[in-house]
Amino acid sequence: MLKILLPTLMLVPTIWVTPAKWLWPTTLAHSFLIALTSFSWLKNFSETGWMSLNKYMATDALSTPLLVLTCWLLPLMILASQNHTSAEPINRQRMYITLLTSLQFFLILAFSATEIIMFYVMFEATLIPTLIIITRWGNQTERLNAGTYFLFYTLAGSLPLLVALLLLQNNTGTLSLLTIQFSDPILLSTYADKIWWAGCLIAFLVKMPLYGVHLWLPKAHVEAPIAGSMILAAVLLKLGGYGMLRMMTVLEPLTKELSYPFIILALWGIIMTGSICLRQTDLKSLIAYSSVSHMGLVAGGILIQTPWGFTGALILMIAHGLTSSALFCLANTNYERTHSRTMILARGMQMVLPLMTTWWFIASLANLALPPLPNLMGELMIITSLFNWSWWTIALTGTGTLITAGYSLYMFLMTQRGPIPLHITAIEPSHSREHLLIFLHLLPLLLLILKPELIWGWTF
């Protein structure tokens, strides 16, 4: 565990002592080495499921994919931010990379924590770097509003979670993930227990975000700089899903009935946010709402608590992490050239940036879950298990899939095809840095087709 954590910490001195000229290449190489080292976690040969165990941290089949995704994202974020921070003073660039690094540090600690309370502390700790990235490096003044929404939605959900966790600690005597599933089942019968159940889950549902408490997400995505959007879509939302997967074992007898309204909200949210995407004019907002829609599927898959649902949720989380991050990067390449997120102002990009269109194409297809991409695998498993749970869900999930295909097509057509508007004819050509960036997003996605059991979680 420390093999990854200490190099991540050592990134900070690297950032601050490297000469200005070598800042970006050095940090990129360093973080990339960390990401490559993190692949060693994927080989899980332990019989208990837990690996690289130390006093406070461990990995298992559930957390490993998310950990590797976290490590993989840092070099990509560094690659993506190089252009838009280049106008700033060098110290501010260093500060920015330091923030991204601290985010990776907290996220590794969160995903690998064996104590739920440590997971909670790190879950909250990620708020501060993210908040600073959004509100300090965002572009419009609305970023302050977005930061406030982000902080307060999350905290309003997670402070009850803290109390609920402390209550759990008092009842069972432990919060260790290694032993909590073996502790005696708690007698949950009163109304207070039902509120406790909600307290345990709502923080994660807000973080996911569930439809109804999702308003902070589009705002944060739209206002954040590219690295903020990437990490938010790829990893931070997955904290919610991960937390729910972990808590589900404790909440056992109550979830069966109490989760109905949340499942319905999640599935209804797929349709609603998909429909919002269909009439969206803002590119980043479209991708953000598409995240909400996919996360609704994940939430539904987790809440019905079948092995297939869990596996599908994990697969979809990883696949969606890579896909949406790639889409945000693509949106950012447009944004850096046209300085607008409005889709109608940047049409027909195929004419000027033809290779980029290829990446747009693959990313859009991944977003609408084309076979045999892992996105499809995840969605199919979740939809199947939901269908098994209740036949009627197919109406919602099926329509949702159709709408997803619809808005992915809309996004692709709107940005790439058609005539090119006159005001962007003199556009800057795409850099190999950007191609590398998108390629590094899509490569793992494509390779995961060949060995999907890496992200299957417990069922493998």
Place this chain on the structure above:
Amino acid sequence: MNPLILTILLFALGLGTTITFMSSHWLFAWMGLEINTLAIIPLMTQHHHPRSTEAGTKYFLAQATAAAMLLFASVTNAWLTGQWDILQMSHPLPTTMITLALALKIGLAPLHSWLPEVLQGLDLTTGLILSTWQKLAPFALLLQINPTNPTVLIMLGITSTLVGGWGGLNQTQLRKILAYSSIAHLGWMALILPFYPSLTLLALLTYLIMTLSTFLVFKLNKATNINTLAISWSKTPIITTLTPLLLLSLGGLPPLTGFMPKWFILQELTKQNLPLLATFTALTALLSLYFYLRLSYSMTLTMFPNNLMGTTPWRFFTQSTSLPLALSISMAIALLPLAPAMMALLTP
């Protein structure tokens, strides 16, 4: 002010708190509190400004009322139980009266309304003394009387966290914001006092550290309202970078120091089977967090346009001493990993 007089006053300030600390007799404790009150009033009014005179007068009135009430309650206690010892309060009536008197002295809601206006009338140094050193003596007494009935303190605590959060929301003056923040923090301390007094001590300690560094930061920037904060980046860039962390630590966000007392207090409340109270108090902390967030927005997270880029003041040598600020700000941010050590230190 004459340095001799200043020395005498500061000495008396120290003496008052010390007398209250060491006393076991109510009369001595009361006397220490009175010395404290008397000694700070000339410091408050040393700048001959109507606001500071008003602040001094209000402070005197509030403190004199509280002290008279304390004296009355301790005499009542002596009458009812024949005891003058602080540690042997057995009758509920004087205990409650003393609790209320001390609440007025430190400014717990609903007896808080003097605090923001008094603090607003002071310069930052005196304000610092008022919101740190002056809280020590009353808390020493509060910790000793161990009230038999927790309801009073719980009500005071909840009201304070609520009022502290609510009152600060529409303020633009930093000293008033700090006053409300102080009320909210004191509310947390009062809340846990009947259950686990060591946690009150822990919360008081972290509050002192955080408030000390906040006041020092504002003093360094000579800032008394939110707008002045916006140009602090041109004076002290590194402090400007650290201040959001400090403010969020005051707001109690993990993994900063301010989360430590809140975490332990919530844990103790759940252990006492009061989860509803714990949740409610935790949510009132969000109100306070909002104005800390607003301060960090205007100080660090937005950049105030300044056309003197070439000659920003941070390039020049400054005379101000930075060691206390450096020490306190690093303690105010990164003390959470030391939580077990601090608990071991403070638990008897």
Place this chain on the structure above:
Amino acid sequence: MTFIMYLLLFLLILGLVAVASNPSPYFAALGLVLVAGMGCGVLVSHGGPFLSLILFLIYLGGMLVVFAYSAALAAEPYPETWGSRPVIMSVMIYVLGVLLVGGIFWGGWYESSWMSVDELMEFSILRGDMAGVAMMYSSGGLMLIISAWVLLLTLFVVLELTRGLNRGALRAV
């Protein structure tokens, strides 16, 4: 003796009403004198001559003179007295309030606390406050020193606050 107690307590209440109802400092001071005097009388008949002596000497002899002096400094030329309507109104309200509260609590305290000390001959030998004063001077030496220091400090504080005539922090009109 009970009738004297009645009288004293009645005048005490009347003095309080006088202080509370009158907006002018002159007459409030007059009421205060009445309250202090009657309070001393009550204390004496409950067996506390030393305390009441101190109160009478220090409070009436020292403090009230200063108070009267400062009240005279801030006095208005045409003060409102008990004759004017608003004052009479508030006097009535206060007296009614006192009567009301007295009527409610009448039964409770009549027997227990209105007894003056002369009717309890066996207790009147023991003058607790005398012994207490002697105790304070004999074994409370440290407290005496601190008290002296507090008085000195108070002097300093008052001087510091009023120093500099019309430029001082607190000043006369």
